[in-house]
Amino acid sequence: xxxxxxxxxxxxxxxxxxxxxxxxxxxxxxxxxxxxxxxxxxxxxxxxxxxxxxxxxxxxxxxxxxxxxxxxxxxxxxxxxxxxxxxxxxxxxxxxxxxxxxxxxxxxxxxxxxxxxxxxxxxxxxxxxxxxxxxxxxxxxxxxxxxxxxxxxxxxxxxxxxxxxxxxxxx
Amino acid sequence: xxxxxxxxxxxxxxxxxxxxxxxxxxxxxxxxxxxxxxxxxxxxxxxxxxxxxxxxxxxxxxxxxxxxxxxxxxxxxxxxxxxxxxxxxxxxxxxxxxxxxxxxxxxxxxxxxxxxxxxxxxxxxxxxxxxxxxxxxxxxxxxxxxxxxxxxxxxxxxxxxxxxxxxxxxx
Amino acid sequence: xxxxxxxxxxxxxxxxxxxxxxxxxxxxxxxxxxxxxxxxxxxxxxxxxxxxxxxxxxxxxxxxxxxxxxxxxxxxxxxxxxxxxxxxxxxxxxxxxxxxxxxxxxxxxxxxxxxxxxxxxxxxxxxxxxxxxxxxxxxxxxxxxxxxxxxxxxxxxxxxxxxxxxxxxxx
Numbered sequence: 001x002x003x004x005x006x007x008x009x010x011x012x013x014x015x016x017x018x019x020x021x022x023x024x025x026x027x028x029x030x031x032x033x034x035x036x037x038x039x040x041x042x043x044x045x046x047x048x049x050x051x052x053x054x055x056x057x058x059x060x061x062x063x064x065x066x067x068x069x070x071x072x073x074x075x076x077x078x079x080x081x082x083x084x085x086x087x088x089x090x091x092x093x094x095x096x097x098x099x100x101x102x103x104x105x106x107x108x109x110x111x112x113x114x115x116x117x118x119x120x121x122x123x124x125x126x127x128x129x130x131x132x133x134x135x136x137x138x139x140x141x142x143x144x145x146x147x148x149x150x151x152x153x154x155x156x157x158x159x160x161x162x163x164x165x166x167x168x169x170x171x
Numbered sequence: 172x173x174x175x176x177x178x179x180x181x182x183x184x185x186x187x188x189x190x191x192x193x194x195x196x197x198x199x200x201x202x203x204x205x206x207x208x209x210x211x212x213x214x215x216x217x218x219x220x221x222x223x224x225x226x227x228x229x230x231x232x233x234x235x236x237x238x239x240x241x242x243x244x245x246x247x248x249x250x251x252x253x254x255x256x257x258x259x260x261x262x263x264x265x266x267x268x269x270x271x272x273x274x275x276x277x278x279x280x281x282x283x284x285x286x287x288x289x290x291x292x293x294x295x296x297x298x299x300x301x302x303x304x305x306x307x308x309x310x311x312x313x314x315x316x317x318x319x320x321x322x323x324x325x326x327x328x329x330x331x332x333x334x335x336x337x338x339x340x341x342x
Numbered sequence: 343x344x345x346x347x348x349x350x351x352x353x354x355x356x357x358x359x360x361x362x363x364x365x366x367x368x369x370x371x372x373x374x375x376x377x378x379x380x381x382x383x384x385x386x387x388x389x390x391x392x393x394x395x396x397x398x399x400x401x402x403x404x405x406x407x408x409x410x411x412x413x414x415x416x417x418x419x420x421x422x423x424x425x426x427x428x429x430x431x432x433x434x435x436x437x438x439x440x441x442x443x444x445x446x447x448x449x450x451x452x453x454x455x456x457x458x459x460x461x462x463x464x465x466x467x468x469x470x471x472x473x474x475x476x477x478x479x480x481x482x483x484x485x486x487x488x489x490x491x492x493x494x495x496x497x498x499x500x501x502x503x504x505x506x507x508x509x510x511x512x513x
Contacts, residue, residue, distance in 0.1 A: 011335070013334060013335055014470075014471075015300070015468060015469075015470030015471040015488065016470035016471075016474075016484050016485065016488055017470055017484065017485050017487070017488020017489055017491075017492070018468075018470060018488060018492070019492050047478075047481075126186060126189075126334060126335070126471050127186075127471065127472060127473045127474075128185075128186030128187035128188055128189060128471075128472075129185075129186040129187075129297050129298065129299075129300035129301065129357070129471035129472060130298060130299075130300060130301020130302070130304075130471065130472020130473065131298045131301065131304050131309050131312060131313050131472070132187075132298075133472075133473050136218075138473050139218075141473060142187050142188065142473050143187065143188050145188070146186065146187055146188020146189060146335075147188055149188075149334075149335040149336075150188070150189070150190050150335050150336035152335070153335035153336050153337055154336060159335060159337060161334050161339075163355060163468055163491075163503050163512055164353070164355055164468070164488075164491040164492050164494070164495035164501060164512065165491075165492035165495050165496060166495055166501055166512040166513050168339070168503075168510070168512060170334055170335065170337040170339060171337050182506070184505060184506055186471070297357060297360075297505055297506070298357075299356075299357030299358035299359055299360060300356075300357040300358075300468050300469065300470075300471035300472065301469060301470075301471060301472020301473070301475075302469045302472065302475050302480050302483060302484050303358075303469075307389075310389075313358050313359065314358065314359050316359070317357065317358055317359020317360060317506075318359055320359075320505075320506040320507075321359070321360070321361050321506050321507035323506070324506035324507050324508055325507060330506060330508055332505050332510075339510070341505055341506065341508040341510060342508050
């Protein structure tokens with residue numbers, strides 16, 4: 001990691017357990033506080049509750065946490081400074097599960113990302129590198145995620161791909 | 172993307188919805204026309220029909236389209252100039268579904284790629300980065316695709332890996 | 343591939359059929375013999391038997407083979423020189439299937455990797471780049487593999503990501 005100042009929009013892309021969140025947190029800490037953690041996860045079951053608690057413990061008390069499983073746009077508009085959005089994959093999943101229009105919501109998200117008051121680091125999963133998913137829903141999600149990643153990457157100043165905790169610069 | 176002239180054989184590798192086709196099209200447009208789009212997709216259902224139409228609309232009228240779901244070799248031999256082969260993953264799937272010998276067909280494909288009249292850009296999916304597929308067919312496809320990608324990559328002058336619409340040079 | 347001398351610990355990460363084993367073998371051959379192939383695969387069915395035989399034939403007679411489906415630690419301690427551990431994914435799968443504690447075994451493995459007598463090249467799969475696995479076991483494996491890869495990568499002197507037989511330097 002270089003010591004370059006944090007640009008307006010950074011996308012941290014990678015697989016599950018690739019160290020995305022940790023790396024993204026380190027990036028945000030380069031900006032001046034306050035730091036906001038915008039959480040899109042919903043604690044619907046024990047597995048999720050455990051993950052959320054694990055992440056929260058690691059960040060420590062210096063972070064303000066904002067829960068935004070669906071209203072990411074409202075959350076971004078009211079940020080007091082640098083923020084980490086973790087993650088677009090859960091947000092997209094929440095949007096689809098709520099029956100909202102992915103295309104419309106993606107457009108609005110892109111607009112919100114562009115008008116954030118402080119620097120943003122956005123975490124997202126790459127999910128298209130396995131074999132074709134067996135269910136139509138699996139394929140629809142994979143496609144929607146891929147399209148969203150492309151759009152955010154095109155708008156981002158910097159894009160990193162994480163593997164085994166190590167960043168690879170894409171942009 | 173640099174402005175380097177298009178080499179004889181380029182492999183554009185990546186996940187689903189990673190921007191492979193779009194990037195590959197941009198590469199082919201660097202060569203002099205005519206440009207041929209060699210389509211391996213078969214419009215077997217509405218999902219495929221929609222994808223094919225979407226890609227065709229984007230390319231516009233300047234491209235000649237050649238359908239070659241199985242006879243990729245015949246198509247390559249008769250090309251009038253630069254071409255995009257989109258994609259090896261569907262072709263391999265068609266070969267396996269038709270009960271043909273993957274090894275024999277791959278050998279013949281490699282020979283055809285080497286004797287093409289004009290520069291070729293070949294699109295293929297990386298499908299081996301998820302957990303082990305549950306079905307024997309899923310594992311067989313993943314393995315065959317991985318082996319084919321290795322062989323085409325070894326023969327290629329240039330190999331790019333796409334993620335979120337951004338190219339990463341592998342060779 | 344450069345001609346740099348083999349460091350103490352190298353991690354070769356990649357998807358299925360990405361050329362990991364072949365590349366890792368080439369790395370080990372840069373060290374002085376004897377070379378040991380530490381195999382974590384168990385020949386439980388014909389599919390596995392075939393893969394094991396295929397790999398063994400390729401390496402040839404100059405390699406000493408050590409079977410260590412579970413006791414990777416004992417194997418590492420007794421190595422006579424440079425070695426290839428192929429692979430952590432099967433080892434982790436064996437550990438989980440045997441009902442052992444993944445966290446404890448991972449800690450012990452990391453300690454063993456750090457105290458090996460000769461240079462080690464370790465092969466592991468990246469499995470987190472598909473859609474979310476449907477089964478709890480699938481998700482647990484994906485998470486455990488991702489965490490293990492991060493830890494080994496942090497301890498490694500060099501990490502390469504393989505795609506289509508081509509190495510990409512991560513560290």
